[in-house]
Amino acid sequence: MKWIAERDALIAQTLAFVQSVTGRKDDVLRPGTSTAAQTIPVENVTVQARAVEIALTEAPVPPPPAPLPAPRAGGDFRNEMQARIANFRKHQERFEREREEYCVETLTRLRAAIRDGSGSPARK
Numbered sequence: 001m002k003w004i005a006e007r008d009a010l011i012a013q014t015l016a017f018v019q020s021v022t023g024r025k026d027d028v029l030r031p032g033t034s035t036a037a038q039t040i041p042v043e044n045v046t047v048q049a050r051a052v053e054i055a056l057t058e059a060p061v062p063p064p065p066a067p068l069p070a071p072r073a074g075g076d077f078r079n080e081m082q083a084r085i086a087n088f089r090k091h092q093e094r095f096e097r098e099r100e101e102y103c104v105e106t107l108t109r110l111r112a113a114i115r116d117g118s119g120s121p122a123r124k
Contacts, residue, residue, distance in 0.1 A: 013043075020044055
C-alpha cells in the first residue's frame, strides 16, 4: 500500500522538522508507526522568513448612530396617560351601558312572554 509508505514518510519528515526546530534529538517514534519510517531518508529543510508589507486601506466609516428622540417632558407623559385612562373609562362605561340595556330589554321580553302565556320569549 503506497499511501502507508507516504504517510510514514510524512510523519518522519514532520518529526525531523520538529527536532530541527526544537534542537531535540529523540529517537522515539510515536506509537503505532512502523519501523519502515525509520529507514526513509529525511531531508533537512531550511526556512527563510521574509517581511511582507500589507497596504492598509482605510475602513469605511460607519454612519453615526441615529439620534435619540428628545426626552419627553414629565407633563407630556402624564397628559398622555391621563388621556388614555379617560378613553379607557369611556369604553368601559359604554360597555356597561350596553350590558344594562341588553339586560333590561331581555327582561322586558321575558316578562311580556310570561304575561302573554306563550312558551318562549319573542326575539327581535
